[in-house]
Amino acid sequence: MHVIESGNVAAATGVKLARVQVIAAYPITPQTPLTEKLSEFVEGGELPAEYIPVESEHSAMAVCIAASTAGARAFTATSANGLLYMNEQLHWAAGSRLPLVMCVANRGVGAPWTVWNDHQDTISQRDLGWIQLYCADHQQIHDTVLKAFKLAETVSIPVMVCYDGYLLSHTYMPFELPEQEEVDAFLPPFAPTHFLNPEAPRNFNSVTLPDVRPDLHGNTAPGYMEIRKTLQGDLRRSLTEIEAIDEAFGEIFGRSGTPFLEPYCCDDADYVVLCMGSLSYQLHDVIDTLRDEGVKIGVMGLKVYRPFPDAAIREALCGRKRVIVFEKALSYGNQGALYADVKSALYSAETRPAVNNYILGLGGREIKTQHLYDALTESINNEAAIGDEPQWIGLKL
Amino acid sequence: MRQDIIEIRWHGRGGQGAITAAKIVANAAFKAGYKGVVMAPSFGTERRGAPISTSLKIAKEKIYDLSPISTPDIVVVLDHTLLAEVDVTAGLKDGGEIVLNTPKAIDAYDFGSHKLSVADVTSCAIEAGLAPGIVNTGIIGCFSKATGLVSRELLGEAIRNEFSAMKPEENAHAASLSFDRTVIGGA
The missing domain is CATH 3.40.50.920 (Rossmann fold)
Known part of the structure; x- marks a missing residue:
């Protein structure tokens, strides 16, 4: 079915079809209509998720980190200075290998204050260890959100879906909305291999030392440098996954062929x-x-x-x-x-x-x-x- | 650049529903076979009552250029009092069309070589059972009659879809009344 809607709504419908379980977000122009639409979906019962309003972007990312650590499919969205306010938590999400998805409606960074589009916000965040995907129209925004969850959960790396503020976020154009069953076939429920569970307590992200050391069971546990090398290797290998997911997406939805x-x-x-x-x-x-x-x-x-x-x-x-x-x-x-x-x-x-x-x-x-x-x-x-x-x-x- | 794109600029006041009107026409045009439809509001900080504009581009093929309209083929004005505040004809192509909601007669205006169409959309809307000042559905009827770009049937359907929970029949009727009462002038 084709609809004519804004880029923010294209993103929101993608998030809904992905059956996201936890949303935490703080409104900022030009991302705001995206989070408004999601809260509408949750309030209206169309999306059975927890929508957690927070007092800042830093908290939004902290809530998403907690939710994802507990095994939930989590989402947030932001722009510009909001993204930068999250910065410390963004590093944390990548280092923790949490499969979060975040939309960024790209906006210039103040000062001087601006609400309009450029790419400085996300480009300045290129070294986080997140995957960054960019969209050229509403169909790509919608499709990329779906692919982002699949990718994040396949490689255990958070994914940013970036699209131009105003130019795409507030512009209306037609795009194809898939059926829920098709999306379910492409994106099965999130099944984390390890997560925070009171029945089986474990430590996450405890302090590392400069060198490797034996863990509780006497096995050599990786140090900080080994863990960072693994992130780098997995990020490089995720290029192959991006290609595979593009192909798998094409088989169901008929749109593929240009992954990079x-x-x-x-x-x-x-x-x-x-x-x-x-x-x-x-x-x-x-x-x-x-x-x-x-x-x-x-x-x-x-x-x-x-x-x-x-x-x-x-x-x-x-x-x-x-x-x-x-x-x-x-x-x-x-x-x-x-x-x-x-x-x-x-x-x-x-x-x-x-x-x-x-x-x-x-x-x-x-x-x-x-x-x-x-x-x-x-x-x-x-x-x-x-x-x-x-x-x-x-x-x- | 591309010559096949019809560029329409909508002038209204914040809260008057110009964006919704353009969106309804976008939906109807898409149904009518225009695969390229892009509606871009003037970006920034809108205030209720202040002049705003939104642009709508329509073409048979997909539109890739999202840059704002500078030389429209058609301008639609939801409120005749805007004429005193905004140069609505700025950049309007030679022989371009103006669609205006006004209680005045068409010969009260002189837009030179531009083609003017008018209707008292505000009165039509009240007659159709809408609250005073709701003009965004009525102006679409006037637009349809003046330009012939999309049929009144498709527009009626698009209006009912957009206002499914808010007086759909009254809104469609407002468009219909405005359609019938639109006076089209010469160039």
């Missing part, structure tokens, strides 16, 4: 634009225009940022003339974080394309299609002898 990168007009492209979120779709029209002018150009939307699908990126971009990375975030004092990651992935490629970096849309600055066209034309013609410094699109200085 969603290409448009890239088969013969000399020039490839790489970016995340709804911007990759906005670029379709610009690509069409440039193609009409005879430029061999395409765009790839990156759907997985952590773990970074470096092999897929290398394979997709090796041999191109130029890669143009558009970003709504910046690693202040250096370059765009995605730009640096893409260059790093290309370092071992046989033939390395030139790579340019453009920063745009910070704090909701309107991204005009004409600006995108101008930037791409400049990059392709090498007009400004663009170096390694990020270029800014739409800046009014």
